[in-house]
Amino acid sequence: MTELFVTAIVADNLALAFFLGMCTFLAVSRRVATAVGLGICMIVVLGLTLPLNQLVYTHFLRPGALAGWGLPELDLSFLTLVCAIGLIAAVVQVLEMLLYRYVPELFDALGVFLPLITVNCAILGGSLFMVERQYTLAESAVYGIGSGIGWALAVIMLAAIRERLEFSRIPEGLRGLGISFIVTGLLSLGFASLAGAG
Amino acid sequence: MKSPASLMRAPLRRNNPVTVQVLGICSALAVTTSLTTALTMCAALSVVLCAASTIISALRHHIPNSTRLIIQITIIASLVIVVDLLLKAYVYDISVRLSVFVSLIVTNCLVLGRAEAFAMKQPVGRSLLDAMGNSAGYSLVLIIVASIRELGGSGSLMGYAILPLASEGGWFEPLSFLLKAPSAFFIIGLLVWLGHRRDDADSVELPDHDSHLVITQAQEGRQRP
Amino acid sequence: MSERHMTDRLGSPEHSHLTGRPPDGVVRNVIATATVAGLCALLVATAAVLLQPRHAAHLQAARQASMARLIESIPQLQSIVLSSTADSLQSRIVELDTGCFVAGMDADAFDARKALEEPSQSRELSAADGDVTMMPSRRAHFAKVDLLYDRERLQMAILPVSGPGYQSTLHAWLVLAADLNTIVALAISEQGETPGIGSRIENPQWQQSWSGKQILDENDQVAIRVVRNADGSPNQVDGISGATRTSQGVSNMVRFWMSDLGFGPLLQHLRRGDPC
Numbered sequence: 151m152t153e154l155f156v157t158a159i160v161a162d163n164l165a166l167a168f169f170l171g172m173c174t175f176l177a178v179s180r181r182v183a184t185a186v187g188l189g190i191c192m193i194v195v196l197g198l199t200l201p202l203n204q205l206v207y208t209h210f211l212r213p214g215a216l217a218g219w220g221l222p223e224l225d226l227s228f229l230t231l232v233c234a235i236g237l238i239a240a241v242v243q244v245l246e247m248l249l250y251r252y253v254p255e256l257f258d259a260l261g262v263f264l265p266l267i268t269v270n271c272a273i274l275g276g277s278l279f280m281v282e283r284q285y286t287l288a289e290s291a292v293y294g295i296g297s298g299i300g301w302a303l304a305v306i307m308l309a310a311i312r313e314r315l316e317f318s319r320i321p322e323g324l325r326g327l328g329i330s331f332i333v334t335g336l337l338s339l340g341f342a343s344l345a346g347a348g
Numbered sequence: 349m350k351s352p353a354s355l356m357r358a359p360l361r362r363n364n365p366v367t368v369q370v371l372g373i374c375s376a377l378a379v380t381t382s383l384t385t386a387l388t389m390c391a392a393l394s395v396v397l398c399a400a401s402t403i404i405s406a407l408r409h410h411i412p413n414s415t416r417l418i419i420q421i422t423i424i425a426s427l428v429i430v431v432d433l434l435l436k437a438y439v440y441d442i443s444v445r446l447s448v449f450v451s452l453i454v455t456n457c458l459v460l461g462r463a464e465a466f467a468m469k470q471p472v473g474r475s476l477l478d479a480m481g482n483s484a485g486y487s488l489v490l491i492i493v494a495s496i497r498e499l500g501g502s503g504s505l506m507g508y509a510i511l512p513l514a515s516e517g518g519w520f521e522p523l524s525f526l527l528k529a530p531s532a533f534f535i536i537g538l539l540v541w542l543g544h545r546r547d548d549a550d551s552v553e554l555p556d557h558d559s560h561l562v563i564t565q566a567q568e569g570r571q572r573p
Numbered sequence: 574m575s576e577r578h579m580t581d582r583l584g585s586p587e588h589s590h591l592t593g594r595p596p597d598g599v600v601r602n603v604i605a606t607a608t609v610a611g612l613c614a615l616l617v618a619t620a621a622v623l624l625q626p627r628h629a630a631h632l633q634a635a636r637q638a639s640m641a642r643l644i645e646s647i648p649q650l651q652s653i654v655l656s657s658t659a660d661s662l663q664s665r666i667v668e669l670d671t672g673c674f675v676a677g678m679d680a681d682a683f684d685a686r687k688a689l690e691e692p693s694q695s696r697e698l699s700a701a702d703g704d705v706t707m708m709p710s711r712r713a714h715f716a717k718v719d720l721l722y723d724r725e726r727l728q729m730a731i732l733p734v735s736g737p738g739y740q741s742t743l744h745a746w747l748v749l750a751a752d753l754n755t756i757v758a759l760a761i762s763e764q765g766e767t768p769g770i771g772s773r774i775e776n777p778q779w780q781q782s783w784s785g786k787q788i789l790d791e792n793d794q795v796a797i798r799v800v801r802n803a804d805g806s807p808n809q810v811d812g813i814s815g816a817t818r819t820s821q822g823v824s825n826m827v828r829f830w831m832s833d834l835g836f837g838p839l840l841q842h843l844r845r846g847d848p849c
Binding site: 153154213214228229232283284285286289293 | 621675676849
């Protein structure tokens with residue numbers, strides 16, 4: 151479990167090793183404050199949706215999951231994608247409403263990021279990896295939180311570097327997007343070198 | 349209003365979806381360790397993008413405003429599932445290597461971005477042209493990156509040996525670094541640079557970093573908790 | 574939250590400028606959304622049903638390929654695997670102390686011999702673990718097991734076992750039936766015992782004598798052992814005359830791996846039907 155957790159944060163980092171959530175990753179990494187907000191949302195949403203999707207998959211979609219309902223031959227696994235994305239959208243929406251109702255301060259700080267997360271492929275990717283690698287409920291919770299932390303860590307680091315880069319002399323054509331890619335590559339290199347830790 | 353020809357041409361370089369608009373990067377990086385997977389991915393994305401744009405554009409007068417995004421995602425997701433099922437049925441080996449990345453076309457900002465920004469407002473013909481142009485631009489980047497990575501990383505293209513490997517008696521020592529994740533970032537970063545240099549004055553159009561933020565804002569305006 | 578922000582959020586009609594259309598009526602919304610959903614469902618379901626036979630064929634081929642790899646790696650088990658009705662194989666890595674499967678570890682890349690030498694991946698067994706003369710000197714934290722399934726039901730478990738013989742380390746595969754108590758086969762895969770004496774543990778007849786024996790007694794204690802002149806009880810295997818020490822080595826090896834230090838925790842989880 152510890153190993154799964156650490157691997158999800160560093161060596162199997164969703165952003166840096168699997169390139170997931172890249173669009174958001176590059177768009178929201180210009181200020182550390184926004185990166186922190188988005189990072190926290192990612193941890194919460196990944197931590198919630200992965201176990202939920204695991205439950206839906208094992209109890210309804212898996213081949214033979216509906217045997218108890220008299221349908222042992224039914225294989226609904228082709229619906230995994232639609233169910234996963236529907237569930238993610240629903241969780242984000244409910245989370246938004248709860249925050250708005252009960253913790254308006256937090257909603258003010260994080261609310262902007264929540265819709266962004268529905269169309270973030272890191273969240274969907276996490277759920278699909280969970281199905282592909284056949285994680286148990288506990289494992290998917292650990293994996294969800296771990297990969298959320300990993301993604302948050304990566305985006306905050308990139309934002310911190312980009313804030314500094316504004317004052318550096320960079321070849322004109324590389325400014326902005328180009329150098330972000332190069333920095334992300336270097337970060338990815340650093341994270342990959344931690345493979346085997348844990 | 350842009351001419352049909354420029355609709356097709358602009359996304360190739362000046363307004364390339366990957367290197368300029370920063371859309372659909374996830375898959376552009378993940379599936380480019382070999383040319384075969386990259387080409388399959390391009391085909392899958394092109395089919396989904398063209399079909400989604402056409403369908404959404406055709407339905408644009410009937411799609412209610414408030415459930416717009418859900419409907420778009422549903423249409424895209426259905427197309428993706430069908431494409432994924434087809435790949436699994438006819439090119440099983442490649443689909444195993446593509447892993448979850450075909451399914452992730454659903455959240456590929458490129459598809460949703462073009463649907464929301466273009467197909468919802470334009471007639472079918474122009475939407476299809478726009479989708480084809482963007483597919484071509486996306487495919488161009490993927491093919492360049494995948495060619496560099498496969499040729500340099502394993503000395504072959506589409507699995508056929510081009511450079512004789514040292515381990516098999518040839519002279520080429522493969523740069524296995526090119527097969528690792530970081531190299532993809534470097535290559536795309538350099539492509540961004542290259543694309544910028546060549547265009548100079550043409551590219552005053554600012555990189556549209558936030559094109560998917562437009563979606564978000566639209567969504568945000570709608571959502572009331 | 575600023576007031577302006579609030580009104581924005583609370584759904585002013587401004588958003589319609591995006592499409593330049595007036596807000597829609599509820600009935601029209603529901604009808605349009607439901608129609609699209611219905612058509613999409615139809616499309617996806619049709620594709621899934623039409624392509625199902627091809628998918629099933631690919632999955633079957635993939636399973637057979639993995640079974641073929643297993644048979645290739647353990648030739649002694651060929652006839653057993655082929656005669657079973659199993660249709661799929663799962664190779665899993667087990668954490669021996671907890672008996673839980675480890676996710677995220679590549680079973681194909683796991684090298685048991687290497688793990689045994691690596692201090693971080695194995696540990697020395699000491700007197701605290703029991704009688705050191707009856708067990709191997711080191712044990713890895715993880716082991717790779719192969720589980721054969723027949724339509725999702727466990728049919729056979731193939732467990733790697735090893736331990737000291739008389740003058741060499743013995744390696745073998747222990748195949749257990751679905752109840753995880755009855756031995757299907759013991760296949761010695763590697764030994765360096767005295768030729769003609771201890772090496773007779775490789776004798777097919779002797780290996781055959783393990784088939785059908787039971788690991789546990791009525792009280793669910795590990796009771797299997799090799800004895801001289803077995804009385805035919807399901808827990809006893811007849812030793813090889815003249816090769817007492819080697820026979821004893823095999824006996825200790827099987828007993829060790831069936832104990833709590835070996836696969837005991839895993840087997841308990843699997844017998845209870847709650848693998849973790």
